[in-house]
Amino acid sequence: MTEDQFFNDVQKNLNQAVDHAKGKPSKARTKTVEVKELASFTADDVKALRLQMQLTQRSFAALMGVSIKFIESWERGINHPSGSASRLLEILKNEPQLAEKQGIISV
Structure with missing residues (x-):
């Protein structure tokens, strides 16, 4: 991979992330996870x-x-x-x- 290809890939991925964050349709892969609430210890x-x-x-x-x-x-x-x-x-x-x-x- 050349430096230009690498830069273009990074730029494309960043644009997808920005679109996703703004609620626009994008090809960004997302994963929703639920994290259990912290347990309390006596x-x-x-x-x-x-x-x-x-x-x-x-x-x-x-x-x-x-x-x-x-x-x-x-x-x-x-x-x-x-x-x-x-x-x-x-x-x-x-x-x-x-x-x-x-x-x-x-x-």
Whole structure:
């Protein structure tokens, strides 16, 4: 592919995207997805998951990518996980062995 062909392809695709965004008929491929609402986790939920995974607070913090202070505050109910932490907790709740399968932790 030459530089001119590449530029023309990019320009064509951008024009299709603009047309689609404006509600005009276009050849742009779209996909509609539904994203489940974030789950909320109580202090007991966080602690139960950590214990189910047989992890210390320190190990669980390392897995979650947060400080041990975060885990302590979640488990005391002082703060609550939100955003990406809640999504990760939900994934781990549904599949607690995932971290080990992925080589993130080793037992």
